[in-house]
Amino acid sequence: MTAAPIKSVPVHPRFVSLEGGEGAGKTTVLEALRAELQAGGEEVVCTREPGGTPLAERIRELLLDPSHEPPAAETELLLMFAARAQHVRETILPALERGAWVLSDRFTDSSHAYQGAGRGLDAALIDTLERQVVGIRPGLTLLLDLGVDEGRERTRGRDLYPDRIEREHDAFFERVRQAFLARAAADPARMRVVDAPRPAAEVAADATAVLRQWRAGQ
Template sequence: MTEALLTHPRLITLEGGEGAGKTSAITAVRELLQARGHDVALTREPGGTPLAERIRELLLDPRDEALAPETELLLMFASRAQHVRQVLRPALQRGAFVVSDRFTDSSYAYQGHGRGLDAEWIAALERRAVGLKPGLTLLLDLDVREGRARTAGRDLWPDRIESEQDDFFERVRAGFRARALAEPGRFRLIDASQPPVAVGAAVTDALSAYLGTLTDSDLA
């Protein structure tokens, strides 16, 4: 790939910490886009292709040896590079909206702020291995303790990330909020502490407003 970073208006991502309710928000996004007659491709990270899903298992399986932060970051971008080539670019080229549960902002938050890795290194990987930036990112923001309480007992065996301590997730949340503050034109901050119906309404309002800014060439 080239080192150009292209913002694509039909790439929509959802970000947030543990328990923020991204699954329900993605459903709201898909339903609104389909109601307006758009082709929608749903996907997730890490994962989205058979190979990327295998990398996901390496990243999240707590039974394996501990991952060095650098290993975690490079595996994330290996998965993401495959995801972009096999799923995102083909779907965007056919005119679909791509809605992804997590994208590169998660690497800045989790591996950058959470693990303490250099943001410039992440940015270089983003340019060279990904080349795409979302036109819209919906950030579901939630207090860490509330999010952890929501996910308590959800999985019998928490994965590698879920097993981290609260201070790690506080850094991750700060990382996401810093990203949103730095790029207010792309991010929409959603208060995920609200009841699910209110969160869904906030998501669809933000998406509707964004769609209203798109031109015919953006949708082509």
């Protein structure tokens, strides 16, 4: 899969996002990055998507609860961006403005992968929403790349009640994975691929090394 060049959206150097499929180990890596930054005396705000504010967490519940009627792909996309708009304005921007670092488990790249490639929605629509509704992009994105089969194996038994997206079929997750990789290839300065099938400590160490290099270059 080949991604179109990613159109310009302002980036912030202290905003870092983690992306990847199910079971890639984002939580472990996020904690390692938090520890690295805090050891250097930085304030760190850790957050997630969809979510990150009380209202956005309510939207998350609507999006992921399998007991609700399945949303149309367009509904899912717009709810994701509604939660993201609230997240940016209530959590991310205030933290960045006071000089904190923000580490987010997922951001807009996930919409391109899940709602774009996964659901088949127009990438141009997502680009427009990113520019006009979100207006910010992480300065650094770490893509934890893991094959779909291994991701399934890692998450098997982890959740007694998988959420609505976790219940998707393998072909959906393969489209998501390939979209992430295509975006990383199109924007290598921002998106760094970390090989995630290895032991968690090795993955976290590599991710931390990338963060150190990023900070040194600022």
